[in-house]
Amino acid sequence: MxxxxxxxxxxxxxxxxxxxxxxxxxxxxxxxxxxxxxxxxxxxxxxxxxxxxxxxxxxxxxxxxxxxxxxxxxxxxxxxxxxxxxxxxxxxxxxxxxxxxxxxxxxxxxxxxxxxxxxxxxxxxxxxxxxxxxxxxxxxxxxxxxxxxxxxxxxxxxxxAAEVSSPWPLQMIAAADEAGGIGLAGQLLVHAPEDMAHFKDLTLGHIVVMGRRTQQSLPGAAPLQGRINIVLSRTQGDIPGFSVCHSLTELWQLLGRLTLAQPQRKVWCIGGGEIYRLLLPYTEAIALTRLRGRYRADTFFPDITAQFREEVQTAGEAQTAVASFCRLVRRHGGQ
Structure with a gap:
């Protein structure tokens, strides 16, 4: 059917x-x-x-x-x-x-x-x-x-509903080119120092959720320091320094325990493409780095045009020669 x-x-x-x-x-x-x-x-x-x-x-x-x-x-x-x-x-x-x-x-x-x-x-x-x-x-x-x-x-x-208005308080962070490309052969399209600094500034001290390929693409395949690292994968075994969840149910249970212990922690989904698509329905906001130009890519960020809108920024804010940084929030009430 x-x-x-x-x-x-x-x-x-x-x-x-x-x-x-x-x-x-x-x-x-x-x-x-x-x-x-x-x-x-x-x-x-x-x-x-x-x-x-x-x-x-x-x-x-x-x-x-x-x-x-x-x-x-x-x-x-x-x-x-x-x-x-x-x-x-x-x-x-x-x-x-x-x-x-x-x-x-x-x-x-x-x-x-x-x-x-x-x-x-x-x-x-x-x-x-x-x-x-x-x-x-x-x-x-x-x-x-x-x-x-x-x-x-x-x-x-x-x-x-006060305090509980989101289906799940996930946020995403990604860098995408003008065609929506985010990766090639398991690696980022570019390694821009300003984007790396932006990523670290937003995620440090919080929880990051990633897929197996993203975990393997990290320097030395090691956990990101100063963050709680979670891998979502149906087949992956234990990884030192990472919590591995084999299903969404396991992920929600773990996040529930972590956020209950420290409610100020944010939960950031950091990729890759399959994980972004899987967790998009549970996402309230996206920190998106828009890379200037187009690159060779085999992995793409989901189309979010209908579901998210860009927050207004001050003219000239968060712009560099390589990229612009923006925050998108879920549309409510048909906005």
Missing amino acids: RPYAVWLSLGANLGDRAETIRAALRQIDTVTATRLVQVASFYETAPWGKLDQPGFINTAAEIETSLPLYDLLHAMQRIEQALGRVRHEHWGARTIDIDLLAAEGKTSDTAELRLPHPYLTERAFVLRPLLDIAPELVVAGRTVRDWWAEPAIQGQQISR
Whole structure:
């Protein structure tokens, strides 16, 4: 089956709500023939339907899948069950709720699945996160942006969730030429002293996550000093000075322990191309060195045009003869 896009709504109001949603997103990304494309911010919302229960954290996600629609639905239900969802009460409190909202080129009208979701256009806690990632998605003849502007929707209480507004606080750092090239034969395209200094200034004292080839490209294949070094690889064995994670689940567990111990630590993804693509849905900001010109390259940075925007810089700031330095942040609210 040809891959198609599906938009999901996720919500939780019991236990560690934000971490439960993050756990659901990680499991969604491991479903057969399915990948996580992007995730909205987290929003704090009042309970819906049954009011005598805690508030919710809600978000939305876009995935791409080749699974038949009902197979996907059953996979989402298995994730709910694995994370402790028990369907005791309609609109009642729940550890996690994962709803299919809409699917590219597909509809359903059965007792098991109605698609598009019948309440999609009526609930701010569904529309506001969806506005982050799919403002032009058309539902019932109107875009998500248009539905969000309805007075009845604007009157519903919803706000960015303080302290937990990102699906995961990852940042990326990369140097790319004008064609998006970042590497050739496992090595950087250029070794510019100003870029090396910029990299060190941002990552020193923090956590760096890399793939196996990036680890092997480091000087002497040794860990970067003054940083916690993590390699994400399905097959790599132990490496002295590095923590090796063999799956996203292992990575999240390790990062959870490290950031809990020292919350001020930032988590930087430093490459290479496959790791950038894998972790992009969990990334809030990117420190990008734009190399002037084009180089021979066999590895490229993902296309981030639709998902990220460049922060405004002062004229002439962060410019050198070799490169310019910029910071890109995830678009929210259809920006």
